[in-house]
Amino acid sequence: MGSVRAMASTRLLCLLNARVADSTKTLARACWSVCPRRHIGSSPSRLHGCMSAWVIDQYGTNGVLKYTEEVPVPTVSSPSEVMIKVHAASLNPLDTSMRGGYGAKLLKLRRDPMSVMDSDSEFPLILGRDVSGVVVDCGSEVTHVVPGDEVWAAVPPWKQGSLAEFVTLTEYEVSHKPKSLSHTEAASIPYVANTALSALVNAGGLCRDSSSNKRVLITGGSGGVGTFSIQLLKAWGAHVTVTCSQNAEGLVRGLGADEVVDYTAGDSLEQLEMMERFDVILDNVGGETEQWAMGLLKPWSGAKYVTLVTPLLLNTDSLGLLDGMFQAGFSLQCKAIQNIMSTGVFYRWGFYAPDGPALDEVSKLVDAGKILPVVEAQFPFTQVPQAFQKLENGHARGKTVVRVAEEDDKWAEELVQSARSESEQEVREAANLN
Numbered sequence: 399m400g401s402v403r404a405m406a407s408t409r410l411l412c413l414l415n416a417r418v419a420d421s422t423k424t425l426a427r428a429c430w431s432v433c434p435r436r437h438i439g440s441s442p443s444r445l446h447g448c449m450s451a452w453v454i455d456q457y458g459t460n461g462v463l464k465y466t467e468e469v470p471v472p473t474v475s476s477p478s479e480v481m482i483k484v485h486a487a488s489l490n491p492l493d494t495s496m497r498g499g500y501g502a503k504l505l506k507l508r509r510d511p512m513s514v515m516d517s518d519s520e521f522p523l524i525l526g527r528d529v530s531g532v533v534v535d536c537g538s539e540v541t542h543v544v545p546g547d548e549v550w551a552a553v554p555p556w557k558q559g560s561l562a563e564f565v566t567l568t569e570y571e572v573s574h575k576p577k578s579l580s581h582t583e584a585a586s587i588p589y590v591a592n593t594a595l596s597a598l599v600n601a602g603g604l605c606r607d608s609s610s611n612k613r614v615l616i617t618g619g620s621g622g623v624g625t626f627s628i629q630l631l632k633a634w635g636a637h638v639t640v641t642c643s644q645n646a647e648g649l650v651r652g653l654g655a656d657e658v659v660d661y662t663a664g665d666s667l668e669q670l671e672m673m674e675r676f677d678v679i680l681d682n683v684g685g686e687t688e689q690w691a692m693g694l695l696k697p698w699s700g701a702k703y704v705t706l707v708t709p710l711l712l713n714t715d716s717l718g719l720l721d722g723m724f725q726a727g728f729s730l731q732c733k734a735i736q737n738i739m740s741t742g743v744f745y746r747w748g749f750y751a752p753d754g755p756a757l758d759e760v761s762k763l764v765d766a767g768k769i770l771p772v773v774e775a776q777f778p779f780t781q782v783p784q785a786f787q788k789l790e791n792g793h794a795r796g797k798t799v800v801r802v803a804e805e806d807d808k809w810a811e812e813l814v815q816s817a818r819s820e821s822e823q824e825v826r827e828a829a830n831l832n
């Protein structure tokens with residue numbers, strides 16, 4: 399799958415990153431109050447105190463992002479929870495949308511069904527959907543990880559995010575990070591991986607053992623989900639066609655795409671129509687795409703169109719929970735019935751789903767060199783608003799990562815050591831009691 403070429407592309411992107419981060423510094427100083435970077439936390443006592451985080455207290459544009467050191471540390475409060483010291487986080491389009499209030503009604507219901515009438519119950523809200531870091535504390539029933547383990551995870555949108563010193567997740571959501579990646583590289587993968595796997599496996603019906611004879615079209619192949627999906631599908635042996643801008647062709651070919659169509663060229667649809675029909679389409683673009691994409695699928699052979707761009711959250715935001723969900727469900731059913739009746743093609747929506755065991759499998763593929771991180775830009779924790787701005791400018795080529803901890807690795811080690819000593823002490827005390 400041309401891993402050397404992909405590696406070269408990725409390294410090139412890393413060089414570009416540094417430039418993006420540098421060039422945004424000037425803009426940043428003019429537009430946002432930059433938080434004073436200090437050594438975050440200096441003792442394990444912070445486990446029970448406050449932590450640094452970027453929060454929002456209201457929905458809006460980038461100006462609502464606020465750095466604070468007064469957020470209570472999210473301690474382990476159930477036997478299945480794992481507390482992680484965040485080393486790196488990454489941003490997804492969902493973060494900029496959520497900053498503006500996207501999905502607020504449904505996510506609030508998911509977070510706290512009893513307080514849905516309380517208009518401010520979700521604030522202060524921490525964004526950031528990916529984490530790579532180190533386990534610092536575990537609930538009593540956690541068996542898969544222990545303090546000191548390096549882990550990665552996608553943080554569900556209904557939970558407090560990873561743009562903070564610590565995040566607490568359930569054991570099921572957490573997986574051991576690939577050994578071959580730095581935290582910065584690792585943070586670029588979990589959310590897009592869980593989304594792509596959910597869409598391709600649950601909705602698209604693909605899996606490692608059934609993809610070798612499948613033709614898959616990925617629209618929007620140059621972004622976060624696309625660059626991951628290309629590599630996953632190539633690792634599974636599928637034939638992958640990608641649509642992207644002309645200047646992303648080198649990147650997606652480097653990641654293994656077999657055929658690339660420049661969607662900005664006037665004849666892109668004609669080019670796609672001349673190709674053999676597809677078994678699965680993963681649509682990362684939405685909008686008008688679904689109108690022409692359905693005709694590119696093999697008729698009456700179980701082919702599936704899966705779009706990640708769905709109106710569910712927009713509908714619940716604008717129409718309210720019940721009407722919004724009804725409207726979305728009705729629209730999905732109508733399209734599904736129409737397509738299955740007319741061409742025998744399945745029309746489906748894909749959604750992110752938390753899945754630590756799936757990340758375990760991705761971790762193996764990464765360590766085997768079959769999936770590379772595609773980090774387009776990286777920012778220090780002081781420049782989270784600039785990272786959001788980068789994302790909002792669009793034209794992603796892989797992922798934008800935030801380095802949350804870079805000066806305090808020694809402190810993290812002390813923290814882990816302290817947590818270990820505490821649990822060893824508890825074990826000794828328990829043994830003495832017996």
Ligand SMILES: NC(=O)c1ccc[n+]([C@@H]2O[C@H](COP(=O)([O-])OP(=O)(O)OC[C@H]3O[C@@H](n4cnc5c(N)ncnc54)[C@H](OP(=O)(O)O)[C@@H]3O)[C@@H](O)[C@H]2O)c1
Nearest residue numbers: 491593618620621622623641643661682706749750793794
């Ligand atoms: N349903 C879910 O649970 C879920 C989960 C994750 C993501 N999503 C959604 O899925 C979509 C993709 O996510 P992502 O993280 O990959 O986004 P992303 O990183 O922003 O990537 C989008 C990519 O699409 C390209 N693009 C834009 N218009 C295009 C077109 N007409 N044809 C082909 N390529 C086009 C962009 O580059 P150029 O503009 O330079 O061409 C960019 O590289 C987003 O809309 C996101 O909100 C949904």
